[in-house]
Amino acid sequence: xxxxxxxxxxxxxxxxxxxxxxxxxxxxxxxxxxxxxxxxxxxxxxxxxxxxxxxxxxxxxxxxxxxxxxxxxxxxxxxxxxx
Amino acid sequence: xxxxxxxxxxxxxxxxxxxxxxxxxxxxxxxxxxxxxxxxxxxxxxxxxxxxxxxxxxxxxxxxxxxxxxxxxxxxxxxxxxx
Numbered sequence: 001x002x003x004x005x006x007x008x009x010x011x012x013x014x015x016x017x018x019x020x021x022x023x024x025x026x027x028x029x030x031x032x033x034x035x036x037x038x039x040x041x042x043x044x045x046x047x048x049x050x051x052x053x054x055x056x057x058x059x060x061x062x063x064x065x066x067x068x069x070x071x072x073x074x075x076x077x078x079x080x081x082x083x
Numbered sequence: 084x085x086x087x088x089x090x091x092x093x094x095x096x097x098x099x100x101x102x103x104x105x106x107x108x109x110x111x112x113x114x115x116x117x118x119x120x121x122x123x124x125x126x127x128x129x130x131x132x133x134x135x136x137x138x139x140x141x142x143x144x145x146x147x148x149x150x151x152x153x154x155x156x157x158x159x160x161x162x163x164x165x166x
Binding site for chain 2: 006008009010020023024026027030032034035036037038039040041042043044045046047048049050059060062063066067068
């Protein structure tokens with residue numbers, strides 16, 4: 001079975017996010033001062049072949065831990081959809 | 084009312100994604116050859132103050148169009164949650 005995974009990798013809350021801070025500042029200049037607390041991370045989509053959803057889940061988790069996220073500074077979450 | 088927006092900005096399908104290609108290649112070396120078609124974009128979370136959900140929707144759309152996404156190369160989607 002083929003699954004599509006949608007993964008979000010975000011900087012942890014305790015970690016400064018200078019890119020997000022810069023964008024928050026720019027919102028004011030665009031006349032969008034009501035936008036606050038911008039945080040910027042990565043969104044990763046991928047396809048995975050696996051026998052069961054559980055197996056796909058485990059593989060994606062492994063990929064996040066070993067390659068996609070730096071667990072010291074980032075946290076991740078993902079959703080699987082059957083395609 | 085305060086809303087939390089979760090925005091995904093992804094390279095368009097017709098556009099090459101060299102970072103994603105590199106990660107797809109690395110998956111093999113990690114023993115995760117069943118992972119294919121990795122595409123990498125941005126995930127942005129932000130807070131917005133607005134009178135109604137519709138107003139918040141419009142403001143976030145404006146922020147995406149004017150600042151967060153490059154519409155020539157990227158497409159975006161977002162979800163709003165009341166907080």
